[in-house]
């Protein structure tokens with residue numbers, strides 16, 4: 001039995017049941033998402049820090065113009081006036097998504113990972129614009145992430161594509177799902193798919209920094225299936241977090257999963273956005289190099305490599321140009337930590353910012369090495385080259401390994417000659 005014995009049905013369309021999860025700030029690139037769609041699965045792009053991503057891909061100037069506009073706030077801890085221009089947000093979003101969707105081939109689809117926690121100093125207004133522009137640009141599906149998304153559906157209920165775009169939610173407990181569904185039922189707009197993310201995932205976690213290891217994906221997944229059955233709801237449930245082999249994936253499909261969402265295996269693919277040397281760090285990581293900490297300013301725990309440069313950041317907050325994590329009112333816990341560090345700094349000592357990191361800058365510069373728990377196993381998935389570096393597999397190598405491997409085997413990519 002392998003993954004290819006199953007198909008995922010979402011909104012009347014059939015897919016190979018493999019979804020590549022969204023990985024913020026262009027780790028899940030256009031190219032990675034396109035590879036999944038080409039092979040009949042689903043690939044995600046993410047709209048985290050999309051203006052910066054646009055500037056890098058298209059040489060636009062969204063960030064530099066915003067930075068210039070708000071330059072007078074660069075040394076001011078009060079960022080309440082540093083607001084996004086909603087038309088610019090929409091323009092960046094459309095540009096990036098149209099660019100991605102226009103290159104789509106194959107029978108799969110491309111969805112957007114859209115994090116509610118990306119509050120941009122005006123959470124509701126900016127979220128509405130992001131989702132609206134994504135639908136205008138032709139995105140196939142919206143995966144609502146990083147938050148309870150209680151009112152998110154309300155924001156887009158008047159959009160002409162509200163009932164045709166595929167909508168999914170990422171949750172880590174039955175409780176969070178029940179809260180979301182209450183509103184969805186009221187709007188008569190149930191999600192087409194539910195992603196259950198367990199404690200071994202990468203990025204932010206829906207568990208406590210100290211108790212994540214007391215939860216496990218299979219238990220939560222089974223609880224979600226039972227809850228939906230009790231409610232009489234037939235919605236595909238897609239587990240995510242720690243599904244490392246095709247056999248792991250097929251086991252979930254046999255238990256009743258609609259598909260699986262995977263990400264860590266793809267972080268080292270040629271198509272992923274991380275710089276090549278950073279991919280080597282992921283491949284060389286040992287289990288003890290992977291930690292869950294509270295350095296993120298979102299208030300959620302995050303998993304990352306201990307060598308992540310962000311953990312040593314003492315840079316001035318970069319909100320004038322970025323500011324994606326400013327809460328309404330212009331607050332961010334890194335701003336507080338940074339100015340506290342300046343106040344406490346002893347003469348002649350380097351500045352050391354405690355506990356928090358400037359996540360916007362870190363993610364934009366690929367300095368925040370967030371990763372899944374199974375990152376230490378990536379070395380099992382590829383070949384060591386003659387030059388002592390690891391070969392980077394293609395997204396297709398990894399996708400087909402998930403689709404066809406059995407018996408916990410992992411098909412290594414065809415060796416590259418260096």
Ligand SMILES: Cc1cc2nc3c(=O)[nH]c(=O)nc-3n(C[C@H](O)[C@H](O)[C@H](O)COP(=O)(O)O)c2cc1C
Pocket residue numbers: 020021022023024025027046048113115145146170197200201202203204240241242243261262263264265267370371372373374
């Ligand atoms: C490097 C990395 C970055 C991630 N970033 C995001 C993100 O921006 N938003 C999100 O909802 N999930 C994010 N995730 C979670 C994945 O989309 C996915 O659900 C999860 O990692 C799957 O588990 P696996 O990595 O063990 O396969 C990220 C995961 C990784 C590995």
